[in-house]
Amino acid sequence: MTRTRGYMNKKLNFCYRAISVLLGNGEESHTLVRHQLIQKLKTHKDSCTRLYEHEVKFEVIYEALVPWLGAYTPMLNWMRFPEMRHLIACAYDRMCIDLMRYGFSKTFFPLRTAPPINPNDGIMCIGWLAKLSHFVQVYLKPGCPIPPTSPEWLFHHATDAETEPDLFVDRMHKFKRLNNIEKESNKEKPKL
Numbered sequence: 713m714t715r716t717r718g719y720m721n722k723k724l725n726f727c728y729r730a731i732s733v734l735l736g737n738g739e740e741s742h743t744l745v746r747h748q749l750i751q752k753l754k755t756h757k758d759s760c761t762r763l764y765e766h767e768v769k770f771e772v773i774y775e776a777l778v779p780w781l782g783a784y785t786p787m788l789n790w791m792r793f794p795e796m797r798h799l800i801a802c803a804y805d806r807m808c809i810d811l812m813r814y815g816f817s818k819t820f821f822p823l824r825t826a827p828p829i830n831p832n833d834g835i836m837c838i839g840w841l842a843k844l845s846h847f848v849q850v851y852l853k854p855g856c857p858i859p860p861t862s863p864e865w866l867f868h869h870a871t872d873a874e875t876e877p878d879l880f881v882d883r884m885h886k887f888k889r890l891n892n893i894e895k896e897s898n899k900e901k902p903k904l
Contacts, residue, residue: 727791727838727847734836734849735804743779749796750777752803759823763798763868773799793840793847798823798864806834807876809858811850813841817859817887819880823869827876857887 728742761770773795780789797820801808808820832854839848861877
């Protein structure tokens, strides 16, 4: 990791802003991110409904994407990052990495497209501190370890996208080894 930048998710659509900046746009383009995600959701409603397993969940995600015009954004309109990671990867045809604590980090590949010529291009990485609703842009160094592929991808990807994770197997194995070292280290620490 080379650098990070944090955003709190209370009033000003900060996860959308983090994504906008990682895409190479300014923070103020966060509304464009919402509209692009809505468009992708509408265009692929059937496959997204299967991914989310219920039409009700699809509708909740859709409603969360609709921009709020009031002074403070209600929780219903906050970025539902855990549910939207595949949508983000598909909308921008980029690998989306969600870094979390305790081994819950996952890598989300686009579901319908073949891997890019240079697989290191276009990796978006967001650090998410769930309890705080805090998002951090993470800029990764080339070749650094990355988390394993999300299980949903295995069940919902198209044939064209099938080889994408193969390009990152070594990096995923490194991540798993580091994660195991951290788990062992945490076991040895005394509980306060």
